[in-house]
Amino acid sequence: MRSISLSLLLAASLFGATQSDAASRMKLGGLTSQPIGHAVFCEQFKGDCARISGNQEPQRLTQLRWNDLVDVNNIANVGVEPVTDQEFYGVEEHWTYPRSYGDCEDYVLLKRYMLIQRGWSAANLLITVVRQANGDGHAVLTVRTSNGDxxxxxxxxxxxxxxxxxxxxxxxxxxxxxxxxxxIRDSRNQVARY
Incomplete structure (x- = not known):
């Protein structure tokens, strides 16, 4: 409950303001390589890896849309038990929709799917590869909104x-x-800390 109420307070401050802060959006470079796990996933789920037609403007962030994000994030984070691909499948990388177990990219795929089912455009639900402070790779879902990424x-x-x-x-x-x-051109001098 605490997480939701804090999220709602944050959301309330977001809806009235227009983001003009340049840092609110990622700076992008050019085309780059597709992760091998995603390439294999796309062979199996071709429709999830296709050209996106229609409006590609960032999603207007409303209280209802913010609630979608909070709800989906909580459902996936609580409903899927973390396990590495090596532990579960016996391979280094295996991207798929999780049932009960999964690793970071599986959470991302599930959250993306759930938000699309709630009417979000795939143009605003972007699988993202990051590096953690220890150098390990990680995947998160970036959601493009009128108030930033x-x-x-x-x-x-x-x-x-x-x-x-x-x-x-x-x-x-x-x-x-x-x-x-x-x-992504991440040229920030200092990375935020939890």
């Missing part, structure tokens, strides 16, 4: 703006094609 993370129950997280951002899926990847 927010991150849904299985390691953190609170939803934060991308530049308020402790990660170095590497690349994410393109907003116009879910099977293509774009590099």
């Amino acid at each position: 927010f991150v849904l993370d299985n390691l953190e129950r609170d939803i934060k703006r991308w530049d308020k997280t402790p990660y170095r951002y590497v690349k994410r899926t393109a907003s116009n094609h879910s099977g293509r990847w774009i590099s």
Whole structure:
């Protein structure tokens, strides 16, 4: 309950303001390599890795849409038990929709799917590869909104703006094609700490 009430307070402060802060949106580079796990996933789920047509503007952030983010993040983070691909599948990388167990990219795929089911455009739900402070790779879901880019993370129950997280951002899926990847120019001098 505490997480939801804190999230609602944060959301209330977001809806009245227009984000003009340049840091609220990630700076993008050019096309880059697709992670091998995602490439294999796309062979199995071709429809989830296709060109995205229609409006590609960031999602207008309303109280209802914020509630979607909080709800989906909580459902996935509580409902899926973390386990590595090596432990569960016996391989280094295996991207799929989790049933009961999964690792970071599986949480991302589930959250993306759940938000699409709630009417969110795939153009605003971007699989993102980051580096943790210890150098390990990690995946999060970046959500493009009228108030900036927010991150849904299985390691953190609170939803934060991308530049308020402790990660170095590497690349994410393109907003116009879910099977293509774009590099991220993360030139921040200091990464936020939890």
